[in-house]
Amino acid sequence: MNEKVIVFGATRGMGRALARAYAARGASLYLLGRNEAELARSAADLVARGARDCGYVRCDLEDARDFAPALDAAFSALGQVDVVAVTAGLFATQEELEKDRSLAVRVLQADFTQTVLFCEEVKDRLLGQRRGALVVFSSVAGERGRKPVVLYGAAKAGLSRYLEGLDHRHRADGLLVVAVKPGFVRTSMTEGLEPPPFAGEPDEVARDVVRAVERGLPEVYSPWPWRYVMGVIRALPRAVMRRVKF
Amino acid sequence: MRAPRPTRLQGWGRQSRLGIERRGEDLERLGAVARLSRGLGRSYGDSSLPAADGEIVLNTTLADRILAFDEATGLVRAEAGLSLVDLHRITLPKLMFSPVTPGTQFVTLGGMVAADVHGKNQHTAGNFGDHVTKLRVRVADGRVIECSPDEHPDLFSATIGGMGLTGHILEVEFRLERIPSAAIVQESVRIANVDEFQEELEASAKEWPFSMGWIDAITGGASLGRGVLYRGRWATPEEVAGSPPRPRRAAQLPVDFPSWVLNPASIRAFNALKYHSHVPRVQRRVVGIEELFYPLDAIHDWHRMYGARGFTQYQCVLPRRAGKGSARRVLTLLSNLGAASFLCVIKDFGREGRGILSFPTPGITLAIDIPIRPDTPDVVRALNALVLELGGRVYLAKDSFTTADELARMDPRVEEFQRVREVWDPERRFRSAQSVRLLGDSP
Numbered sequence: 001m002n003e004k005v006i007v008f009g010a011t012r013g014m015g016r017a018l019a020r021a022y023a024a025r026g027a028s029l030y031l032l033g034r035n036e037a038e039l040a041r042s043a044a045d046l047v048a049r050g051a052r053d054c055g056y057v058r059c060d061l062e063d064a065r066d067f068a069p070a071l072d073a074a075f076s077a078l079g080q081v082d083v084v085a086v087t088a089g090l091f092a093t094q095e096e097l098e099k100d101r102s103l104a105v106r107v108l109q110a111d112f113t114q115t116v117l118f119c120e121e122v123k124d125r126l127l128g129q130r131r132g133a134l135v136v137f138s139s140v141a142g143e144r145g146r147k148p149v150v151l152y153g154a155a156k157a158g159l160s161r162y163l164e165g166l167d168h169r170h171r172a173d174g175l176l177v178v179a180v181k182p183g184f185v186r187t188s189m190t191e192g193l194e195p196p197p198f199a200g201e202p203d204e205v206a207r208d209v210v211r212a213v214e215r216g217l218p219e220v221y222s223p224w225p226w227r228y229v230m231g232v233i234r235a236l237p238r239a240v241m242r243r244v245k246f
Numbered sequence: 247m248r249a250p251r252p253t254r255l256q257g258w259g260r261q262s263r264l265g266i267e268r269r270g271e272d273l274e275r276l277g278a279v280a281r282l283s284r285g286l287g288r289s290y291g292d293s294s295l296p297a298a299d300g301e302i303v304l305n306t307t308l309a310d311r312i313l314a315f316d317e318a319t320g321l322v323r324a325e326a327g328l329s330l331v332d333l334h335r336i337t338l339p340k341l342m343f344s345p346v347t348p349g350t351q352f353v354t355l356g357g358m359v360a361a362d363v364h365g366k367n368q369h370t371a372g373n374f375g376d377h378v379t380k381l382r383v384r385v386a387d388g389r390v391i392e393c394s395p396d397e398h399p400d401l402f403s404a405t406i407g408g409m410g411l412t413g414h415i416l417e418v419e420f421r422l423e424r425i426p427s428a429a430i431v432q433e434s435v436r437i438a439n440v441d442e443f444q445e446e447l448e449a450s451a452k453e454w455p456f457s458m459g460w461i462d463a464i465t466g467g468a469s470l471g472r473g474v475l476y477r478g479r480w481a482t483p484e485e486v487a488g489s490p491p492r493p494r495r496a497a498q499l500p501v502d503f504p505s506w507v508l509n510p511a512s513i514r515a516f517n518a519l520k521y522h523s524h525v526p527r528v529q530r531r532v533v534g535i536e537e538l539f540y541p542l543d544a545i546h547d548w549h550r551m552y553g554a555r556g557f558t559q560y561q562c563v564l565p566r567r568a569g570k571g572s573a574r575r576v577l578t579l580l581s582n583l584g585a586a587s588f589l590c591v592i593k594d595f596g597r598e599g600r601g602i603l604s605f606p607t608p609g610i611t612l613a614i615d616i617p618i619r620p621d622t623p624d625v626v627r628a629l630n631a632l633v634l635e636l637g638g639r640v641y642l643a644k645d646s647f648t649t650a651d652e653l654a655r656m657d658p659r660v661e662e663f664q665r666v667r668e669v670w671d672p673e674r675r676f677r678s679a680q681s682v683r684l685l686g687d688s689p
Binding site: 013016048191 | 271272311314336
C-alpha cells in the first residue's frame with residue numbers, strides 16, 4: 001500500500017498531525033504551503049517519521065495564481081494521487097475580525113472563496129484520474145450562526161455547503177469528498193482561547209480523518225463528541241441562541 | 247489580539263505559580279515575548295515556573311519536528327519540544343536509542359539539555375549533554391546562535407545544565423546509540439543495608455552499563471537503607487527470542503489521593519512488602535525498556551499520589567572523597583528528622599558533566615521523595631547542612647527549597663555561570679522562580 005497524499009497546510013496544527021499520520025503509514029507525501037523554509041523542515045520531519053518520500057512546493061492560499069502550478073508539480077511528482085487534504089486556512093476571533101475590516105476580508109476570502117477555488121483545481125485533476133479523495137478542513141463553526149464565530153463561521157458554513165454539493169454531484173464519478181468538522185482542538189490556532197469541554201488534540205483528529213477516508217465517509221466530526229454537541233446546538237431555538245454565549 | 251489569562255503552572259512536585267503559557271510551533275518568534283522556556287513540566291521544583299506572577303512562559307511542546315536523522319551515524323537534530331517518547335517511537339524499530347535517558351520518557355529534548363539529565367548509565371555514559379553536538383539558542387538580544395564545543399563554547403557549556411537561563415533552546419543535535427535489541431537483561435538483587443548498596447553499586451559498575459537501587463528509607467538500625475538493586479544491559483537478539491518481554495500498558499491516576507494516604511505506616515508496610523517479597527535474592531530476566539528505565543511512567547500523573555500539597559524530591563550527590571559511610575549519614579539524618587519518604591533511589595556517578603552547572607560528580611547520589619509538610623523547608627535546611635559538610639551538592643532540576651546562600655557555598659561554579667550570563671544576558675531577561683530564589687534575579 002503506497003498511498004500518495006498531498007497536504008496543503010502541513011507545517012502546523014492539524015495539517016501537521018494529518019501528514020504525520022500518513023507518514024507513519026509509509027505514504028509518499030507532497031506538501032503545499034506558504035513558507036519554503038518551513039516546508040523543507042516539515043518534509044524532513046515526515047521522512048524521519050516514515051514517509052517514503054516527501055516533496056514540497058510553495059503555494060499561498062491567498063493567491064489563486066499559485067494553485068494550478070503547485071498542483072501540477074505535486075501530481076507530476078506523485079503520479080496517481082490518493083488523497084488531497086486541505087487544512088490551510090485563516091483564523092481570527094470575532095472580536096479581532098470586528099475591529100479590523102481588512103483582516104475580515106482576508107479571512108472570509110481565504111476560508112471560502114480561495115479554498116473553493118483550490119478545491120475546484122483539485123476536483124478537475126482527481127476526476128481526470130476517476131478516483132481519489134478530497135479532504136477539506138471546514139469547522140463546526142459553520143454548523144450554526146453563533147455569537148463567537150459570526151464571520152469565521154459564515155465562511156466555514158459556505159465551505160461546508162460547497163463540499164456537500166461536490167459530494168452529491170461527483171461521488172458517482174469516483175470522487176470522494178470528505179468535509180472535516182473539527183471541534184475545539186488545541187493547536188497554535190486556538191492558542192490563548194479558553195478550551196471548552198471535549199477539546200481535542202490534533203493527533204486524534206488526524207486518526208479520525210484517515211479512518212473516514214478509508215471508510216468513504218463524506219463528513220467527519222472530531223473529536224467524536226462534537227457530532228452530538230453540534231446536534232444539540234443545531235436543535236436549539238433561536239431565542240436560546242440569542243441568550244447563550246456560545 | 248487575544249489576551250491569554252494567567253493559569254496555574256505547576257512543577258512536577260505540584261508547587262505552582264500564576265503564569266501565562268504561550269504555545270506555538272514557532273519558538274523563535276514566540277521567544278521574543280517569553281522570559282523562560284518550558285517543556286513537559288517534569289522538573290520537580292520551580293525551575294520551569296515564571297519568576298513573577300503573570301509572566302509569560304513559552305511552552306515548547308508544539309515545536310517537535312525532527313529536522314535530520316542519519317540512520318547510519320545516529321546523528322539526530324530536532325526542535326527542542328520533541329519528547330523522548332515520540333523520538334523513541336520512531337527510532338526504536340530501527341534499534342536506535344538515546345544514549346542517556348532520565349527516569350521518564352515524558353521529557354522534551356530542550357528540557358533534557360537544560361537539566362543536563364542523567365540516567366541509570368551515568369557511570370559509563372555520563373549525562374545527556376555529553377552526547378549533544380550542537381544547540382541552537384535564541385539569546386536575550388534576539389539573536390539566534392548555533393553553539394557547540396567549538397562555536398561559542400561558553401554559551402554551550404552554560405546552556406547544558408543551565409536550567410533555561412541562557413536563552414530559549416530552539417534545536418538540539420545529538421547522537422543516538424545503536425542497540426542490539428529493544429529489550430534489557432535485568433538483574434535485581436536484594437540488598438541488606440545502605441553500606442552494602444554503596445559497595446554493590448561500585449562492583450556492578452564494571453559489568454553492567456545500567457544500575458540503580460530502590461531504598462526503603464524508613465526502616466532504621468542495622469537494616470537502614472535496605473532495598474533492591476537493579477542492574478541491566480541491552481539484551482542480544484537471541485536472548486529476546488528466548489524469552490520475549492511482556493508489553494506494558496500505562497494506567498492513569500485520574501484523581502488526587504487524599505494527603506493522608508501516604509503516611510509513615512502505609513509507606514512502612516509498602517516498603518516491607520516490596521523488600522521481603524523479593525525472593526530469591528537475585529533474579530534475572532529479559533524486560534522491556536519501560537520496566538528498567540521508566541517504571542513510574544506506568545502510571546500517568548503518579549505525582550497525584552501525593553495529594554494537592556505535592557512533594558519535593560531531594561536529590562544530592564556525595565563525592566567519593568566523602569567516604570563510604572556518607573550515604574548512611576544522610577539516611578540516618580532523614581530518619582531522625584522523621585521525614586517519611588515513599589521513594590528513595592540510590593545510584594553511583596562516574597564523572598562530571600560538561601555543563602558549567604551539571605549536577606553529577608563522581609560519587610553516590612540519593613534521590614528522596616518527601617511529601618510537602620509545614621516543616622519541609624527545615625528538613626531541607628538540615629539535609630543541605632550535612633551535604634555541605636560532605637562536600638556534595640543538590641540537583642537544580644529537583645530542587646524547591648535550597649537557599650541562595652546554600653547554593654553559593656555548595657557550588658562555586660555558580661560564579662562562572664553568572665559570568666557567562668553577564669555576557670549573553672546582562673539584563674537578566676531570562677529568569678525563573680528558581681533563579682529568583684537561588685541566583686538573586688529580581689522577582
